Amino acid sequence: MSEFLQQVVEGVGAGSIYASLALALVLIHRFTGIVNFAQGELAMISTYVAWQLVASGMPFWLALPVTLAISFAGGMLIERLLIRPVEGAPELTIVIVTVGLFIFVNAAAGLIWSFTVKDFPQPFPEGSVALAGVDIGWSTLGVIGVVAVVMGLLYLLFQHTRTGLVMRAVAANPASARLSGIRMGRVLMLGWGLAATVGALSGVLVAPLLFLEPNMMGGALIYAFAAATLGGFDSPVGAVAGGLVVGVAETLAGAYVGFVGADLKIGVPLLIILVVLLVRPQGLFGRAAVERA
Amino acid sequence: MIRMRHTTALRAAAAGIAALLTATACSSQRGQDDSAASADGACKGQQTTGITDKSIKLGGIYPMSGPASAYGTISNGVSTYFKYVNAEKGGIGGRKVEFVVRDDGYQPPKAVEEARRLVEREKVFAVFQTLGTPSTSAVWDYLNQQKVPQPFVATGASKWGTDTEHPWTMGWQPNYVAESRMYADYLKKEKPKAKVAVLFQNDDFGKDLLGGFKQAVKGSDITVVAEESYEVTDPSVSAQMTSLARSEADVLLNITTPKFGSQALAADAKNPRWNPLHIVNSVSASTSVLKPVGFKNVQGVVSATYFKDPADPQWADDAEMKTYRAAMKKYAPDADPSIQFNAYGWAVASSLHKALDAMECPTREGLRDAVQKLKDVKVDMLLPGVALNTGANDRFPIETMQLVRFQGERWVLFGEPLDTRQKFGPVTG
Numbered sequence: 001m002s003e004f005l006q007q008v009v010e011g012v013g014a015g016s017i018y019a020s021l022a023l024a025l026v027l028i029h030r031f032t033g034i035v036n037f038a039q040g041e042l043a044m045i046s047t048y049v050a051w052q053l054v055a056s057g058m059p060f061w062l063a064l065p066v067t068l069a070i071s072f073a074g075g076m077l078i079e080r081l082l083i084r085p086v087e088g089a090p091e092l093t094i095v096i097v098t099v100g101l102f103i104f105v106n107a108a109a110g111l112i113w114s115f116t117v118k119d120f121p122q123p124f125p126e127g128s129v130a131l132a133g134v135d136i137g138w139s140t141l142g143v144i145g146v147v148a149v150v151m152g153l154l155y156l157l158f159q160h161t162r163t164g165l166v167m168r169a170v171a172a173n174p175a176s177a178r179l180s181g182i183r184m185g186r187v188l189m190l191g192w193g194l195a196a197t198v199g200a201l202s203g204v205l206v207a208p209l210l211f212l213e214p215n216m217m218g219g220a221l222i223y224a225f226a227a228a229t230l231g232g233f234d235s236p237v238g239a240v241a242g243g244l245v246v247g248v249a250e251t252l253a254g255a256y257v258g259f260v261g262a263d264l265k266i267g268v269p270l271l272i273i274l275v276v277l278l279v280r281p282q283g284l285f286g287r288a289a290v291e292r293a
Numbered sequence: 294m295i296r297m298r299h300t301t302a303l304r305a306a307a308a309g310i311a312a313l314l315t316a317t318a319c320s321s322q323r324g325q326d327d328s329a330a331s332a333d334g335a336c337k338g339q340q341t342t343g344i345t346d347k348s349i350k351l352g353g354i355y356p357m358s359g360p361a362s363a364y365g366t367i368s369n370g371v372s373t374y375f376k377y378v379n380a381e382k383g384g385i386g387g388r389k390v391e392f393v394v395r396d397d398g399y400q401p402p403k404a405v406e407e408a409r410r411l412v413e414r415e416k417v418f419a420v421f422q423t424l425g426t427p428s429t430s431a432v433w434d435y436l437n438q439q440k441v442p443q444p445f446v447a448t449g450a451s452k453w454g455t456d457t458e459h460p461w462t463m464g465w466q467p468n469y470v471a472e473s474r475m476y477a478d479y480l481k482k483e484k485p486k487a488k489v490a491v492l493f494q495n496d497d498f499g500k501d502l503l504g505g506f507k508q509a510v511k512g513s514d515i516t517v518v519a520e521e522s523y524e525v526t527d528p529s530v531s532a533q534m535t536s537l538a539r540s541e542a543d544v545l546l547n548i549t550t551p552k553f554g555s556q557a558l559a560a561d562a563k564n565p566r567w568n569p570l571h572i573v574n575s576v577s578a579s580t581s582v583l584k585p586v587g588f589k590n591v592q593g594v595v596s597a598t599y600f601k602d603p604a605d606p607q608w609a610d611d612a613e614m615k616t617y618r619a620a621m622k623k624y625a626p627d628a629d630p631s632i633q634f635n636a637y638g639w640a641v642a643s644s645l646h647k648a649l650d651a652m653e654c655p656t657r658e659g660l661r662d663a664v665q666k667l668k669d670v671k672v673d674m675l676l677p678g679v680a681l682n683t684g685a686n687d688r689f690p691i692e693t694m695q696l697v698r699f700q701g702e703r704w705v706l707f708g709e710p711l712d713t714r715q716k717f718g719p720v721t722g
Contacts, residue, residue, distance in 0.1 A: 003539060006535060007535065010532050010535050011532075013531070014529065014532065017528065017529075107358060110358060110362055114363070115359075115361070115363045116363045116551070117551055117552050117555050117581060117585050118585060119586075119587070126563070127563075127565075128565075135564075135565075135566075209531070209556075210529050210552075211552050211555045211556055211559075211585055212585075213551075213552050216528075217528075218526065219526045219527050219528035219529075220528040222526070223528065250532075251532045254532055254536075255532070255535075265524075265527070265532075266526060266527065
């Protein structure tokens with residue numbers, strides 16, 4: 001039993017990583033209707049910024065807010081400089097832009113920081129707490145805690161501030177929002193900035209677990225897509241729940257379903273994406289898009 | 294739905310990439326070798342493309358970008374060696390070496406493209422080196438058809454030596470099977486009843502090493518009690534490590550590439566209830582893999598090696614190491630001479646120097662034959678007791694290794710160099 005619980009805890013640990021990245025994916029999608037393929041790479045490069053700051057002598061807890069601020073500004077800049085020019089273009093064009101960004105950011109990180117693994121400071125204490133025969137790492141608890149706090153803050157922002165109201169208006173009906181005098185450009189920039197910040201947080205949190213190198217987020221992104229699809233691409237709560245489910249499902253399938261084993265583990269999130277799209281395309285927590293005929 | 298559009302987008306992207314690849318592949322299918330040069334005299338009819346009395350042109354393909362580009366710095370060690378030989382030794386046998394480096398980003402199709410460029414446009418004498426099993430496998434058919442030597446490839450797959458269809462291709466570093474035999478031999482002595490848990494990369498490299506290990510422990514009391522594999526696309530190996538810990542094995546054989554090596558070492562260090570003897574394969578035995586984990590967490594980890602570690606103070610006064618450091622400082626001031634990959638490049642380039650010196654004919658055929666009959670060739674950057682040996686039935690130049698244990702902040706050699714061929718017999722396919 002404790003073995004099973006241990007596997008579940010492993011799954012939750014992995015799931016919290018996917019959840020944090022899925023949260024960033026969902027943020028951008030909610031406001032702009034596009035899926036940002038470069039989200040993982042942006043998180044990765046933010047993590048390098050944090051690493052560089054720490055390596056040049058800044059204490060971690062100061063480097064973190066500085067990194068988040070830089071990422072926020074960076075996300076807004078990307079929206080303004082790369083996405084805005086193709087705003088009205090078909091979705092395919094925007095997707096290609098984000099794929100291009102993915103490749104560019106990855107190569108740039110390699111060029112600047114090389115592909116050797118960097119040691120990233122662990123913000124949480126080492127070791128683990130034993131609970132009913134199960135080891136839970138402090139880092140796992142830390143990641144889950146931070147993801148929960150971020151989710152709470154986003155909730156407050158969206159539901160209880162004027163900015164949040166404006167953002168929701170843009171998400172619900174861009175045309176009407178624009179007609180009622182909301183400056184769309186600013187809201188979209190804000191959405192990208194927020195997503196980049198959440199992504200940066202995700203990168204910084206997982207870097208001590210995954211080890212920092214330019215391809216750190218490549219694998220995690222696939223799982224984050226599965227998480228966002230499962231939870232619903234327009235629901236932050238769904239993204240987090242989806243992340244945890246995907247993490248646990250993947251770990252348990254790998255450990256207990258004989259023919260899956262470690263070899264086919266990667267197939268689990270893809271299977272989840274497929275089943276969700278067939279059965280409930282809007283995701284567990286998402287709202288179906290209703291269009292007037 | 295938005296997701297529908299993504300599938301279309303992905304499909305379009307894939308089609309675009311495919312079209313690009315086809316276009317580039319076609320464009321390079323130009324008529325080959327219009328000026329096949331050949332030699333006179335005793336070497337009559339043999340190819341002399343890329344070699345004259347005064348010069349020799351070599352081409353190397355390395356991952357300077359992409360996921361494996363940590364290995365790209367090997368080309369620094371190689372080109373530094375050639376620059377040093379050109380400037381201070383008058384070249385190799387009076388021939389100045391021109392070394393052309395191309396980048397394949399660790400992508401096999403790109404490697405084919407670059408190999409064609411080197412052979413057909415640059416007209417190199419030999420392709421020295423290709424890096425990685427996938428890229429090397431992708432180009433060896435082409436190079437052998439073209440009869441271009443492909444000496445000393447930078448990969449440890451055993452197939453370079455067991456194969457008989459590709460006489461123009463030759464390995465160099467100890468193959469993964471030979472390496473696994475080192476660990477098997479060590480365990481037989483130290484822990485004759487070892488229960489071994491294995492973490493391995495699910496590809497040719499991982500399976501080669503694991504297969505070799507199982508073969509080598511056959512008939513002993515050592516058993517493999519748990520195996521877990523990972524894909525290079527996996528974000529982390531922590532779930533695999535949890536499963537392995539359940540086995541309560543007393544040895545962990547860590548067959549991984551650098552990032553996953555770090556993850557596995559960290560997962561082992563983090564688990565207070567499982568403390569196996571940790572063996573990490575040489576691919577991940579670089580200090581740059583251990584440092585992120587924290588040196589205090591990797592004390593006593595065991596691996597195997599065959600060339601001198603530039604970070605090891607015991608070689609500080611070694612003549613070859615001094616030459617290497619001086620040359621690196623002079624010809625590659627931006628590269629860090631303490632990185633093992635640079636020393637590797639130096640060692641393999643000086644091995645090629647010896648092979649070129651041994652050519653009976655200064656022709657491609659001459660080089661092909663020379664690398665197939667190396668007899669006890671000493672290379673100063675290799676460990677004492679390690680030499681290059683090949684022959685009619687031996688296509689593995691280096692099969693001797695020595696164990697190392699991590700102590701303090703570096704690897705410390707222990708035990709005696711072991712000739713795995715002598716001990717276990719030839720590696721077979």
